[in-house]
Amino acid sequence: MKLYNWGKSPSIDARLHLADSYSATNSTLNQLSGQPVIPRGNGRCYGDSALQKNVCSTLKLNKLLQLDEVAGVVRLQAGVLLEDLLSVLVPKGLFLPVIPGTRLITIGGAIAANVHGKNHHHAGAFGNYVQSFSLLTADGQVLLCSRTENKTLFKNTIGGMGTTGIVLEATLQLSRIETSYYQQQSYPATSLSHLFELFEQQHTQPYLVAWIDGLASGNKLGRGVLHTGKSCTREDLESQATPNPLQIHPPAKLSIPGIVPSWFLQPIVLRLNNGYYRWSNRKSIQHVKHYASFFFPLDAIKHWNNLYGKKGLLQYQFVLPLSSSLAGITAVLEAVKASRLCPYLVVLKRMGEHAPYAATDFPMSGYSLAIDFKYSPKVLDLFHLLDEIVIQHSGRIYLTKDARLPAAAFRKMYPAAVLHSPQIFRSLQSERLFDL
Amino acid sequence: MPTLLLLGSNSDIGKACAYRFAAEGFDLLLATRTIDEEQQHLAADLRIRFNIQVNTLPFDAENQADHSAFYEQLPQKPDVVLTAIGYLGDPEKARTNQAEATQIINANYAGLVPILDIVAADMTQRKTGTIIGISSVAGERGRASNYHYGAAKAGFTAYLSGLRQHLRPQGVKVITIIPGFVRTKMIGDLPTPGFLTATPQIVANTIYKAYKQQKSVVYTLSTWRLIMLIIRHIPEFIFQRLSL
Numbered sequence: 001m002k003l004y005n006w007g008k009s010p011s012i013d014a015r016l017h018l019a020d021s022y023s024a025t026n027s028t029l030n031q032l033s034g035q036p037v038i039p040r041g042n043g044r045c046y047g048d049s050a051l052q053k054n055v056c057s058t059l060k061l062n063k064l065l066q067l068d069e070v071a072g073v074v075r076l077q078a079g080v081l082l083e084d085l086l087s088v089l090v091p092k093g094l095f096l097p098v099i100p101g102t103r104l105i106t107i108g109g110a111i112a113a114n115v116h117g118k119n120h121h122h123a124g125a126f127g128n129y130v131q132s133f134s135l136l137t138a139d140g141q142v143l144l145c146s147r148t149e150n151k152t153l154f155k156n157t158i159g160g161m162g163t164t165g166i167v168l169e170a171t172l173q174l175s176r177i178e179t180s181y182y183q184q185q186s187y188p189a190t191s192l193s194h195l196f197e198l199f200e201q202q203h204t205q206p207y208l209v210a211w212i213d214g215l216a217s218g219n220k221l222g223r224g225v226l227h228t229g230k231s232c233t234r235e236d237l238e239s240q241a242t243p244n245p246l247q248i249h250p251p252a253k254l255s256i257p258g259i260v261p262s263w264f265l266q267p268i269v270l271r272l273n274n275g276y277y278r279w280s281n282r283k284s285i286q287h288v289k290h291y292a293s294f295f296f297p298l299d300a301i302k303h304w305n306n307l308y309g310k311k312g313l314l315q316y317q318f319v320l321p322l323s324s325s326l327a328g329i330t331a332v333l334e335a336v337k338a339s340r341l342c343p344y345l346v347v348l349k350r351m352g353e354h355a356p357y358a359a360t361d362f363p364m365s366g367y368s369l370a371i372d373f374k375y376s377p378k379v380l381d382l383f384h385l386l387d388e389i390v391i392q393h394s395g396r397i398y399l400t401k402d403a404r405l406p407a408a409a410f411r412k413m414y415p416a417a418v419l420h421s422p423q424i425f426r427s428l429q430s431e432r433l434f435d436l
Numbered sequence: 437m438p439t440l441l442l443l444g445s446n447s448d449i450g451k452a453c454a455y456r457f458a459a460e461g462f463d464l465l466l467a468t469r470t471i472d473e474e475q476q477h478l479a480a481d482l483r484i485r486f487n488i489q490v491n492t493l494p495f496d497a498e499n500q501a502d503h504s505a506f507y508e509q510l511p512q513k514p515d516v517v518l519t520a521i522g523y524l525g526d527p528e529k530a531r532t533n534q535a536e537a538t539q540i541i542n543a544n545y546a547g548l549v550p551i552l553d554i555v556a557a558d559m560t561q562r563k564t565g566t567i568i569g570i571s572s573v574a575g576e577r578g579r580a581s582n583y584h585y586g587a588a589k590a591g592f593t594a595y596l597s598g599l600r601q602h603l604r605p606q607g608v609k610v611i612t613i614i615p616g617f618v619r620t621k622m623i624g625d626l627p628t629p630g631f632l633t634a635t636p637q638i639v640a641n642t643i644y645k646a647y648k649q650q651k652s653v654v655y656t657l658s659t660w661r662l663i664m665l666i667i668r669h670i671p672e673f674i675f676q677r678l679s680l
Contacts (some may be wrong), residue, residue: 020471021472021474021477023474063480063481064480064481064484065477065478065484066484067484371582
């Protein structure tokens with residue numbers, strides 16, 4: 001079958017092996033007898049991280065195994081979607097300490113990509129809350145890995161992009177919520193340095209994310225809106241007309257068909273960028289949002305990647321160390337501006353101190369910027385230019401969003417990266433990055 | 437809370453039914469030949485998601501001598517009993533291999549009768565309950581491609597029909613579910629026409645709806661009712677010349 005991920009390119013003819021038990025997963029590996037394979041969750045990485053001629057899907061390993069409500073700990077299989085887990089946790093006042101921008105990813109994917117959210121400066125990445133997991137390795141063993149057992153394998157799997165083996169199940173530390181609502185405050189910034197000032201001023205807020213007007217230039221370059229957020233208490237909700245303080249997310253109502261032409265989105269984005277900035281600029285706005293719209297605004301629309309047309313989208317997400325963030329991000333925004341390509345969505349996040357995990361793990365203390373483009377060959381040229389700026393400023397790009405990084409640039413960004421079982425667990429992305 | 441006894445909880449339709457009835461608040465008695473790790477995971481998942489009681493019990497339809505003890509030892513008596521046991525087997529092998537033929541007959545018919553007789557007697561005594569049996573369109577007319585399976589399903593359909601008549605005055609309902617193609621491990625990669633192929637979830641929804649509305653005979657995907665009506669009425673002198 002044709003297989004591709006969220007950005008739609010590349011796509012390959014692949015065999016998808018759907019195993020519904022641990023023994024079936026093991027026999028899939030045996031049957032492949034040494035052919036390369038990569039574990040795959042819900043295919044929400046953007047490029048080729050979860051692609052290979054043989055793909056082992058965990059989507060049928062979707063069982064919750066144990067929930068300790070008192071300790072706030074859950075043991076579950078790797079193919080459970082965050083969406084599914086949240087609908088069980090939220091009514092019990094439990095939540096995930098780290099939530100990425102979509103709820104449509106699996107636990108296994110969250111571990112492999114060591115995903116982060118808007119609270120990285122506060123809570124770190126997903127891996128910080130993984131107590132242990134069992135991993136099916138290339139030699140068919142199932143190993144329990146934690147901070148005390150099989151320590152190295154534990155560390156190398158978190159952010160390891162699925163190259164150490166197949167995570168079968170995991171035990172996670174949960175957090176507690178009084179309500180499933182968030183208080184969001186918005187602050188407009190007239191320039192990039194202004195935005196950085198606001199970030200540092202609001203550093204104590206648990207959630208921070210900024211939208212940037214990617215079309216602004218000159219002394220307005222990097223203008224945008226910072227959103228801060230914190231979980232609502234019951235008291236905060238009293239003035240609101242919310243019948244159930246622990247309401248779960250609604251199902252997505254809108255779906256984009258795969259027939260949208262690729263020119264569709266650009267004129268809308270151009271108008272929205274300007275309009276949104278002016279609208280937010282009038283005053284700093286405070287409102288209460290449900291977690292679905294606070295964390296997952298894009299999940300409200302199924303298949304939103306279809307808005308970019310048949311060829312899909314390319315995202316460039318990178319992180320720079322704190323000291324070079326302002327200079328580096330300015331240079332990147334200027335390069336984007338000079339390319340005359342349309343940046344559809346630009347998002348800036350602050351990352352905090354980061355515990356060391358795999359050598360391909362993304363986060364570091366500093367600022368992370370993500371820019372979405374419609375697929376075109378010109379965008380690929382621009383990305384090469386951006387790679388150089390990122391390397392110059394000692395940064396790196398997020399492999400989960402990557403579909404094209406050349407091997408040479410990869411080695412400069414991730415000098416310590418190695419493949420753990422290069423014959424068995426490798427994706428198209430590993431083949432490209434490691435020149436296999 | 438009402439309780440469902442699910443015979444064949446390892447089948448794809450069985451699993452889908454477990455989730456469907458659990459979502460309605462049923463406690464579950466999951467019965468299948470071997471309680472392996474996967475069954476325990478299934479039970480744990482159902483408990484956590486739906487806050488219900490779930491027990492897993494070993495049950496072997498072919499081991500008919502044990503049926504009575506199995507039923508007596510249930511932690512609670514069920515309000516609804518659903519059989520989702522089925523075995524397509526190897527139809528070609530069954531033509532010459534007696535063991536294969538016997539297994540097909542036992543798993544689809546002979547092995548289900550003793551346990552359902554026991555359930556029927558208990559429900560008669562309690563004057564309440566519902567028995568749901570999953571048969572097959574294959575039981576509507578014997579065909580060259582799988583006549584052992586078809587014959588066993590025909591026997592099962594006839595048994596359920598008779599049981600329904602017998603139990604009606606006792607206030608016990610018997611429901612026959614007749615699926616066509618279902619996308620399960622039973623048919624594997626066999627190519628089937630999409631519009632005639634249901635998913636286990638569709639079958640589970642049909643079953644729950646049939647239970648709710650206390651229907652008697654329900655085809656999953658209603659087109660099958662028409663197709664089988666036609667097939668049943670093809671004169672034998674033509675039918676024997678067809679390859680179906």
